[in-house]
Amino acid sequence: MPRLTYRFFGGTALYPKIKALGHYPDYLWWVLRGKPVRSPHLLKQKTVLAYGKKHQLRTLVETGTYHGEMVHAALGHFDRIYSIELNPEWAAFAHRRFARHPEVHIVEGSSQQKVPEVLAGINEPSLFWLDAAYYGSGAQGGNITRLLAELQAILSHHVRGHVVLMDDARTFTGTGVDGAMTAAQLAAKIEREFPGRKVVIERDIFRITRR
Numbered sequence: 741m742p743r744l745t746y747r748f749f750g751g752t753a754l755y756p757k758i759k760a761l762g763h764y765p766d767y768l769w770w771v772l773r774g775k776p777v778r779s780p781h782l783l784k785q786k787t788v789l790a791y792g793k794k795h796q797l798r799t800l801v802e803t804g805t806y807h808g809e810m811v812h813a814a815l816g817h818f819d820r821i822y823s824i825e826l827n828p829e830w831a832a833f834a835h836r837r838f839a840r841h842p843e844v845h846i847v848e849g850s851s852q853q854k855v856p857e858v859l860a861g862i863n864e865p866s867l868f869w870l871d872a873a874y875y876g877s878g879a880q881g882g883n884i885t886r887l888l889a890e891l892q893a894i895l896s897h898h899v900r901g902h903v904v905l906m907d908d909a910r911t912f913t914g915t916g917v918d919g920a921m922t923a924a925q926l927a928a929k930i931e932r933e934f935p936g937r938k939v940v941i942e943r944d945i946f947r948i949t950r951r
């Protein structure tokens with residue numbers, strides 16, 4: 741459905757409005773189904789904005805721009821927004837969509853390479869929304885090397901106090917190959933390797949904050 745909407749309205753000013761309208765029925769449908777683990781985008785948006793506000797973070801770094809829904813939701817709530825996208829088509833679309841917003845920086849490339857590059861220009865505690873399909877088809881375990889590399893870069897950065905939100909905790913099933921682990925195992929690993937950090941998993945989102 742999102743691809744269909746993009747196909748017909750992608751280049752038009754209507755597109756963001758149509759996408760935004762869809763978030764409310766999506767949320768209602770989720771409530772009617774008894775709030776299953778996989779949460780609607782509106783809830784993710786509220787979570788990102790709430791963490792930014794609570795921790796007084798003025799910079800948002802997102803991995804995985806896709807159609808720019810989170811960037812759009814974040815407008816007006818952050819002074820700087822970086823969003824990293826691997827797919828050149830989505831990156832070009834986001835460039836066009838946010839061309840009038842100088843605070844938005846769409847960075848094309850793989851998050852594993854681009855997160856350290858973005859971090860190099862950051863000098864204040866920031867909010868990270870990691871959502872670049874780390875698990876996707878690798879939901880049965882997959883290869884989480886890229887995710888671990890990005891977490892390492894963020895949590896060992898010279899600026900302390902970055903807050904990390906990471907989507908799709910449910911996909912950490914602990915099965916499969918390539919260093920598969922459960923969500924609880926990943927949380928424990930982060931807390932073990934970064935003793936100053938606390939990890940809470942709620943509504944399918946890992947929330948990594950300072951103790």
Ligand SMILES: C[S@@+](CC[C@H](N)C(=O)[O-])C[C@H]1O[C@@H](n2cnc3c(N)ncnc32)[C@H](O)[C@@H]1O
Binds near residue numbers: 802871
């Ligand atoms: C779930 S969508 C992101 C949704 C978006 N964060 C939001 O909240 O609206 C995942 C996106 O990650 C992108 N992606 C996949 N691998 C990536 C990588 N290695 N680096 C950056 N982006 C990647 C995909 O192309 C896709 O656009």
